[in-house]
Amino acid sequence: MASLEQVLRPRSERAATQVVTQAMSGLGGVGKTTLALHYAHSHCLGYTIVWWINAETPETITDSLAQLTTRVNPGTNTGTAAGDALAQWALAWLDTHPGWLLVFDNATHPDHLAPYLARLTNGDHLITSRLTHDWDALAGQPLHLDVLPLSAATSLLCQLAGRNDPAEHPAAGELADELGHLPLALEQAGTHIRRTRGTYSGYLERFRTQTARMLDTPGNGDPHRTTIARTWRITLDTIAERDPLAVHLLQIMAWLAPHDIPRDLLDGLADDPGAEADALALLNDFSMITLNESTASTHRLVQAVARTPDPHDPHRTEQAIQQAQNTAVAQILYALPDAPETNIRGWPRWRALLPHISAYLSHTHPDADTNTTDLILHNMTIFLLSQEQLNQATSYAERSTTTSARLHGEDHPYTLASRNNLASAYKLAGELRRAIPLFEKTLTDRQQVLGDDHPDTLTSRNNLASAYESAGDLQRAIPLFEQNLTDRQRVLGDDHPDTLTCRNNLASVYESAGDLQRAISLCEQTLTDSIRLLGEDHPHTLTSRNNLASVYESAGDLQRAISLCEQTLTDSIRL
Template identity: 25%
Template sequence: MTDAQTPRAATTATVAHTDPLRIWAGVPLRNSSFTGREILLSTLRQALDQQSKASVLPHALHGLGGVGKTQLAVEFAYRYADRYDVVWWIPAENQTLVLQSLRDLGRRLGTPETASLQQAARLVLDRLASSRLRWLLIYDNANDPDDVVNFIPSGGGHIILTSRNQTWSELWDPIKVDVFDRDESVELVCKRGSEVSSAEAEQLAIRLDDLPLALDQAAACQAATGMPISQYLIRLDEHIQALSPPEKPRSSRTTVAALVRLTLEQLRIKSPAASELLEMFAFLGAEPISRSLLHKGRDAPVSSALGAALRSQAGLNGAIQELKRYGIANFDAVRRIQVHRLFQLVLRDQIGAEALARSRENVHQVLASANPGYPEDEKTWDGHAEIGPHIVPAGLVDSDVAGARQVVIDQATYLRLIGDLDGSRRLAENAVDVWRKAENLTGLGADGELTLLAGHTLAIALRLLGFNERARALAEDIYQRMRNSSELGPDHDHTLAAAAGVPPNLRVAGLFREALEQDRASADRYRRKFDEDDPETLGAQNNVAVDLRMLSDFPAAYEIDKAAVHAWQQTVSENDNRLLFAQTNLARDLYGLGRYGEALALQQRILVPFRQQRGPRHQDVLLAERTLAMTLRKVGRYAEALTAAEQHHDDTVDRYGAEHEHSLAAAMTLANSLRAAGEVRRADALATDAVDRYQRVFGEDHPLTLSAAVNHAIVLRALGKRDRARQLDEDNYPRMRDTLGHQHGYVLCALNGLALDHALVGDRAGARELFDEALTVSRDFRGPRHPYTLACAVNAALAVADDDAEADLARLGQAVAGLAEVLGPEHPETRAAQQRSWAECDIEPPPT
């Protein structure tokens, strides 16, 4: 239902505020047969006004569903719509559904896009808690508090939660929903039934224990068949007696089961297609399912009556309409079909072994046929989103249908790509555990293709969740199994993808050289299998360039990325995402080479179309924004750099959270920009926090952690905290050198800082030795015209220069002249060198 379709005229209670309802989504269609419940509605409204939260629970501790909890919440939403600016219905059967719904709400509220659904939910909750909007969130069927309790705004609006789980009564004051009063039962049956008298309606109410769901369905079935109530009750009693021995008291669950059996009996006679469609809901989830998804199963090998209906839109519509006529199913606002959870549970218990096996097979075949595949393509995501809630209830992990097992792998990949990393992990982990133990099924077993694909998907999710050691071990195991497999082998597409999954774990572990070796081997295999300019080969070469940047080998990375840019320019338009991505990599290489002006010009030229193509919060765009901030600082435009760095930091933290690798790098870029702009105290606070977070995420000896500490030492020197800076450098430099080697760019930056520590305490001899070493290695490794080499030359000259040493002054003049030529005579670093100020060399580590 759109905002304009929200039924405002039907409301019976309003507030003075008359702003139009701006956001309304997900609320089921209003029940035209809604009966009674006036006291409950009033109680619910008062509870929300007093405490802002209410849990709508069944009255009995172990009561059945079907008492009308959801219907009460639906009626409240429509009746009191004018009280709210936002009404948002959240299916809360599991955490993934909650997260996806909150993400969608965030898009309507305009909160930033994020890479993590958890992060998106937090942004939405914070926005609601601090907003002046009048909002109502309805969490429907929130049966596991662990899935929902952390996704409740801290205040500011109203929350309704429906659940069968009495645990919620310990968290919030509950609104207990019991069965109907007898008058309400009679009213409902007379509304829904056909030519039913009040006396007959009362008889039916007595037999069905005044359970609202049962009364509604029974009255609809009676109306659909035209069966007199007296006959209907006789048939119902026959089913009750068949289900319950005479010596045992009849339970409400037995009555509902008899009701469903009677309805199914009628459907099997009048519409076999409708009965087989209904049976499917024994294995479908509680979320609605669309006609289009069912129609996609038209070519699936399903049972005959169902297959005939699926192949004909008219036949499928007819079967669905029959279910609605019999009151056993409903449509939602976008015409998706849904069967009440209680009916679904009863169906699984009562349809019989043969029908149960047929239903399970039908569901597996239809979902396999409807699977859009290709989860990397965003165009398939709507299809994967609709299939997702049915995967676990249908038991697809245990399916004998190969296509159904592929649905599981595709869903785990889809969940990872939309940011539900934990959902991806849980599903893939379940698949791996089950499939490894399976025997005599194609693709399963410890070395089966599907098992290995699920393991590969699991390894990626584990790495992104920060389970680094487990991810690394699993990724290497999966790769070796694929490589040694007689069915796959070293050059299979799956094996090549698994091989590419190993180096990221090595980079996270700080093993940059090992990652480079693995990526080079993968790139060689891609070149042998594909053309040099094939997209797969270019992607493998890009991974090699990532490793080279981590090792500060920017000349080699530059050659790879220049070739990639050239290859894409021959085949795609100038605004193609792949070309723009390759050009952003080239800009990073230019930055590393010290060609700051070229890097800035390239990044500025491509950033606008890149934003337009990818969106302002896409990972690749955010990385390009960071490069822009870095290069603005390096060309001396400090104010612009600081503005760009602050915006990039805010956007990155919004997207990833504060402890993601990209957010930590953004914090260091901002700290460097703050220091350059003279805001040293802010830089110190930010750098201190970033180093702490690096230590938690990567460990104390990781090169990224050590690099962050080197930057912090620079800030400390600017604050005059020389002892603390020297302590950091003396601790970090040898560890960095032992890990990366003495020629690495980060190590040279650390060495320059340590030399400055000696110089600032008057140890000119120690400083000269360290500066000379840094200068010599930098000339060999970076080249004599690199700005950092020239900075080392300035420092080396300053360490020996005095007013009487003409040769040393000449040496300083040459270094300053070099900076003027490379950076420009008015660059702040050039002017600082002219004034005999020490030159710092900060670090901007590339992303892993």
């Protein structure tokens, strides 16, 4: 309001010929019309007349001007005159009665307003629009309205609901967060709560379980009242006429996290390589997304609407929503880097994709997971285990194990791999009572399905031995590690990375058993081979150097241990 008043300062404070044209832009439902209406009411005495114009189409502009003619000629019969003639009379009247304010509400294109703004130079123009750009030729810098901050959103919700007990503020804040701090959604919720004598938590539960109904239910029960779903349907109709791809991209983004969506995650969806950029720009123009050089963001309620089927909305058919969901998960899988555990350069990409994978999984039921979803779960589990994000890794591994068994059967290699990941997550979390039986079962099943010499079988034997070591059962751990090293050397060769890992693990269990001479010998050999085969900067090389330092420390050789530890820390921070 203060910014608006600064631009549209009283006419007495500026030259009589100075005309101000101010545009306000923002997402549908953010409060543009409400702010314009409030300004008009607060400052009506400063203008000779204030007139509201529905600017959605050229026809609605003409109709609004025709109504002005009727208003300023109350005793004249204008019923037989054509609308265009009445509009022209209104323009002539405005030319001879300076000092007015015209509010062009919900303008959809600057070209619709340009002829009027060029002619009407004896007053001020206030434009509201969902279109954020293309006003430069007609107006100054648009005033862009964003959603409310949390404190203001919570306060507004409490005021509208008539429930301002401080004890309820946390629940009100949670609901305001779910509604994305959007004023129209807050109004819809607050009015509904007041009218039904409901609660914040009750409305939140209904919103989550009956999303379609709540998005299209006016708070006061008036079937003609504006709702979130109807508000954005108008915008999407306009966007779809210009570029159907833009609507499809918005539907895909609905399955991702609302913020920091990598733009390249939406590449390759059109035959024209530049089509996606143009479609995103169009969505940004209409405030449906916020776009920057490498990422895009959208409002969580825009996403909720786009994910919710409505047989009466051509943009939200079951088929369109399912297609968008399938595309979203396929694009995620395609974007995953290789080697999640060891490809350090891929880790930033994994971290950027993690919120979007989490969002996708939260919007879909495990019973509907596909093979594509399972591949994402499997690879994401491995990455999270490498980062020791154990809670999320365990959750993904459990879902992947269930999904793989449903899709492929209990004995399928995919299922066994998922079960192995789950056991690893339990082990890293210190839940050895759950990890060891799972490792034992997986090893037995892999021996039966894949054979004793299959690399996955060797991995299972190694993991079981490691779990025994963690449980302090060295008597069972050492023979398994020794057998595994022998088998890996025979099957994979001395220089295979898995052989180096196995040798490293055997050295570790020798150290635990106090056999430092053999431990040091194995660690030194493993570090030398890792540097030769993998390079100084490979994660396995860093691990080998760290383990050798540990054995030196156990042997009391602190000088060599400290030197290696300092080098490993420096390299780890750098890498």
